[in-house]
Amino acid sequence: MSVEALRERDPRLSEPPLAEPPEAGITLKSSEFRRTREAGWRDLERLIDAAEKRGIRALAPDDLQRLPLLYRAALSSLSVARAIALDRNLLLYLENLSLRAFFVVYGPRSALLAGCTQFLRTEFPAAVRGARLHLLLAAVAMAVGVGVGFALTVRDEAWFSTLVPAPLAGGRGPESTRATLLAQEIFAPWPGFAMALGIMANFLFSHNTVVGILMFSFGLAAGVPTILLLAYQGLMVGAFVALHYNRDLTVDFLGWIAIHGVTEIGAILLCGAGGLVLADKMLFPDRYSRVDSLARHGRRAAEIALGAVLMFFLAAILEGVFRQLINNTPGRFAVAAVTAIGWFLYFVRPFGARR
């Protein structure tokens, strides 16, 4: 609808007729200016008040249509007033009104649910795709860790206790036998729903989530601690693999870890990649200042980290429930393969439309 058509519908938008003829005596241009425009400002102020109090949805369709026009009119009034008026209160008022209207007109559009949906459907995979190289670097760092951890531990199992802290080892170590590993770890009995739920609820404060979040935020320290943490996670995995390799349990152990590990290690790598994005954009800001560069890309990096935390949650469900329910190695590998394919389809979108 054109402005003219709107004006015809709503007389308040057109120039108001002069309410009172200017009296003889002093007339200031700025006072005349204020007298002719004030109705529009008051109208906008009323709309903004309502929108701030009850949300923009509370406005009537008519008011909604007028809002951007009134906002532009207020901005133009501000520009004129800055040129011709010296009334400080008027200038402050117009600036304040324009600012408040600006936040209503250009405020965030989406609600929580729509925002979450949009995040999961497009933003998270797009952010991950944008960080391919960082993801690759994170994977390399972790793979080096796995290789070194395996090579060290497979020859001398004393390395296991050095690399893996006691709470994580959970009683496993050089003294574990094949039988105890099989009975207590790989094919441990189903502990009951309560215990499984407990593990799930505890996921946030589990070791991996904290490490993942640390990895992300250590990106602010030029990414060096991120790389070190990634390599260290690899070292621990390598040490575990070596321990089982020496007891001829490699395949069963890989199945035991892969059922949730595909998701969990993926999430760790994503956190690391997010941290590396931060480090990259801070160290090499391109043509922006470092702070601006960080702001431009930090949102993407934080999206990756947030998505990774959701992945940790899924991994915890897989670990707490599915691993105990599926008590055989082929089944576990099958679930692992399904999750791997699922993540691939989700992130890479070979068939669907990308944004």
Add this chain to the structure above:
Amino acid sequence: MSSVEAATRLLRGHARATREIVTPEGVTLTVELAEYGERATAFMIDLFFWFCGSLLLFLTFMILVLRGWVSIFAVSILLFISFIIRNFYFIHFELAWRGMTPGKRIVGIRVIDRQGGPLLPSAIVARNFTREIEMFIPLGILLSAGGAGAAIPWERLMLAAWLLSFVVLVFVNRDRMRAGDLIAGTIVIALPRQRLLDDLVERQASFVFSDRQLRAYGTFELQVLEDLLRRPDAPGVALILGEVCSKICRKIDWREPVAEGDRLRFLRDFYTAQRAFLEREQLFGRKRADKHDSPGDARP
């Protein structure tokens, strides 16, 4: 000058640090940064709401479902619920209320994009999610470690240093950004409401001033006078008005004595004449910032 300074201090109070944003229409708007105290207060209020909310939900949850084995999992489930609530609380309100949470709304501050662009959902997610890293997770570990009493001292020291470094960050950057703001590209501003007051311009003047007399002052002095005239009832203003009146008389060489009852009218007339004069000069390109400025000076 000293009375002008005193008046400025009295009337304008403590000036906030300001930043400029440019709207998509190309107009520069000035925003005022929120004070540290305001932000801390808003956060405390939000924390209180969050605590009440999660406690309520946890209690219902406990009564409804977990009669038997509460003791084992109570803590982890409480932590889980509070995590969900606190993140969704901040993100939901900042989305729905355009950058405000209940705490921020009570205090009168809000989150905006640093460049003046729209506040994107991803920015809101980023700045609130970082809050976890900055505060809640280290604090949680620190508190739980304190409860257990078994943590290694240097580990706790590191966590405290970690927390402290994020607190320090807010104080050492110009825009008072915390780490989340840095990553999301946002700043927190105060937006007190400004009211439009009546125009002070008089239609009929009883005192008439010559152009020569009106050249004595500039915009700054005019606006200080405006501030004074806008609140003649404030304590101390009557005294200042008298002083200002006699000062102006001396400066512009006004010979006739101004009666005590006429002072306000004299000042309003002077304000009107001065503003008319300065606005006219400004239109002709001779803007005068203050009394030390010579007309036609190219001042930014």
